[in-house]
Amino acid sequence: MDYEAVIGLEVHAQLSTNSKLFCSCSTKFGAFSNSQVCPVCLGLPGVLPVLNKKALSYALAAALAINCEIPKISRFSRKNYFYPDLPKAYQISQYDEPLAKNGYLEIFLSKDTVKRIGINRVHMEEDAGKLIHCENEDSSLVDYNRCGVPLIEIVSEPEINSSEEAYEYLMSLKSILEYLEVCDCNMEEGSLRCDANVSIRLRGENKLGTKAEIKNMNTFKGVQKALEYEIRRQINLVEEGEEVAQETRLWDADRQITLSMRSKEGSSDYRYFPEPDLSPVIVTEQLKEQVLNNMPELPLARFRRLMEECGIPEYDTNIIVKDRKLADYYEECVKLYSKPKVISNWIISELLGLLSKNKEEIDQIKITPLQLAEMFKLIDKGIISGKIAKELFVLMYESGKDPLVLVEEKNLRQVTDQDSIDTVVEKVLKEHCQVVEDIRNGKEKALGFLVGQVMRETKGKANPKIVNDSLLKKIKG
Ligand SMILES: [Zn+2]
Numbered sequence: 365m366d367y368e369a370v371i372g373l374e375v376h377a378q379l380s381t382n383s384k385l386f387c388s389c390s391t392k393f394g395a396f397s398n399s400q401v402c403p404v405c406l407g408l409p410g411v412l413p414v415l416n417k418k419a420l421s422y423a424l425a426a427a428l429a430i431n432c433e434i435p436k437i438s439r440f441s442r443k444n445y446f447y448p449d450l451p452k453a454y455q456i457s458q459y460d461e462p463l464a465k466n467g468y469l470e471i472f473l474s475k476d477t478v479k480r481i482g483i484n485r486v487h488m489e490e491d492a493g494k495l496i497h498c499e500n501e502d503s504s505l506v507d508y509n510r511c512g513v514p515l516i517e518i519v520s521e522p523e524i525n526s527s528e529e530a531y532e533y534l535m536s537l538k539s540i541l542e543y544l545e546v547c548d549c550n551m552e553e554g555s556l557r558c559d560a561n562v563s564i565r566l567r568g569e570n571k572l573g574t575k576a577e578i579k580n581m582n583t584f585k586g587v588q589k590a591l592e593y594e595i596r597r598q599i600n601l602v603e604e605g606e607e608v609a610q611e612t613r614l615w616d617a618d619r620q621i622t623l624s625m626r627s628k629e630g631s632s633d634y635r636y637f638p639e640p641d642l643s644p645v646i647v648t649e650q651l652k653e654q655v656l657n658n659m660p661e662l663p664l665a666r667f668r669r670l671m672e673e674c675g676i677p678e679y680d681t682n683i684i685v686k687d688r689k690l691a692d693y694y695e696e697c698v699k700l701y702s703k704p705k706v707i708s709n710w711i712i713s714e715l716l717g718l719l720s721k722n723k724e725e726i727d728q729i730k731i732t733p734l735q736l737a738e739m740f741k742l743i744d745k746g747i748i749s750g751k752i753a754k755e756l757f758v759l760m761y762e763s764g765k766d767p768l769v770l771v772e773e774k775n776l777r778q779v780t781d782q783d784s785i786d787t788v789v790e791k792v793l794k795e796h797c798q799v800v801e802d803i804r805n806g807k808e809k810a811l812g813f814l815v816g817q818v819m820r821e822t823k824g825k826a827n828p829k830i831v832n833d834s835l836l837k838k839i840k841g
Pocket residue numbers: 384387388389400401402403404405406512
């Protein structure tokens with residue numbers, strides 16, 4: 365049987381304001397427990413919340429960037445539930461009148477396929493505190509610093525059909541939020557959290573299957589893995605004639621499985637009611653204009669512009685554009701060196717490789733765009749070979765020194781001197797008479813072996829073209 369997955373994602377993004385959603389407490393991560401609280405975010409009697417204007421404009425920017433409609437009026441509601449990390453016993457959220465709705469996000473699936481995923485809604489809400497469970501003890505501690513920290517929840521339509529699409533969706537969303545600078549998207553610190561609703565159905569069918577909600581996924585790859593597992597689990601159940609239960613499941617990253625946590629509560633369990641202490645949120649045309657005017661070029665627009673201006677392949681452009689800082693770096697390089705394709709190749713194969721090996725981000729790199737441009741010019745001038753450049757690049761990465769300084773320091777200059785190359789070539793030819801014979805008998809491919817030997821003798825510094833010519837001349841006379 366051919367099944368398809370139906371996935372909807374709920375993403376909670378922490379807005380990177382300095383203060384909380386309804387009070388002036390700091391939102392700084394990592395402070396001493398319960399040091400960033402006040403009567404408002406602790407929900408003491410008699411206090412009044414006041415909406416953080418910056419949080420509103422950040423939320424609006426995010427909603428507009430994913431093409432949402434913004435109703436003139438939205439309202440806050442109380443979502444009632446008791447939990448030790450929620451001192452008020454309710455969370456201020458938005459319910460039937462959210463800030464934004466009916467948007468979409470475009471994701472790249474393969475070279476030529478762009479898929480549009482509907483956005484059901486974007487709403488603002490406050491975060492809850494954090495429980496710290498003491499190991500080997502029968503107790504838990506609670507830290508209220510996170511109470512009242514501003515979040516937006518972005519709810520997609522169930523239009524994602526595979527774990528790969530879910531991953532792409534999250535990467536695209538993250539990229540937009542980073543471009544807008546409204547969320548630092550640090551999953552480890554909890555600035556970006558994602559829950560997924562998953563069901564399966566036979567391909568071609570319209571009816572939705574029973575869905576399970578998956579929580580506790582802490583990385584984007586974790587989301588992808590959890591979804592892969594859950595889709596397989598549901599297909600196995602159905603194939604065995606069993607039913608999928610409507611429930612909440614937890615992703616166990618260590619064991620790479622999802623585990624049943626509890627049966628899923630519906631929204632009626634929360635007894636939402638309008639928040640009486642906050643007036644409706646009115647988004648004027650003027651405010652909307654202001655947010656739109658301050659919006660940077662977004663990833664998709666930048667993607668299209670770079671495709672046109674730099675003529676680099678779609679795949680490469682996509683990789684570069686996803687990370688705003690990487691794209692900024694790339695564009696700086698293009699200004700200084702006029703071969704965009706050479707730069708993008710280098711960035712994707714060499715630079716990203718080194719960054720990931722060293723677990724670093726582009727803004728930690730010591731090589732400036734100017735230094736990278738100079739390195740390319742050294743290759744063009746024949747001062748170093750392309751092969752040596754890779755070695756040089758690692759040295760630049762480690763030291764932050766100028767390429768030319770390193771070339772002199774490490775004696776990396778390309779050998780173009782005919783006599784010294786001829787000497788090495790003669791030595792190599794003597795050592796490999798049989799290969800020379802083979803080449804004379806038409807086995808042209810063996811020439812590559814000899815070139816390799818000469819390069820080895822010269823530690824990769826000989827000019828490959830001169831080596832090639834010299835070998836041919838001496839073999840064929
Ligand atoms: Zn506070």
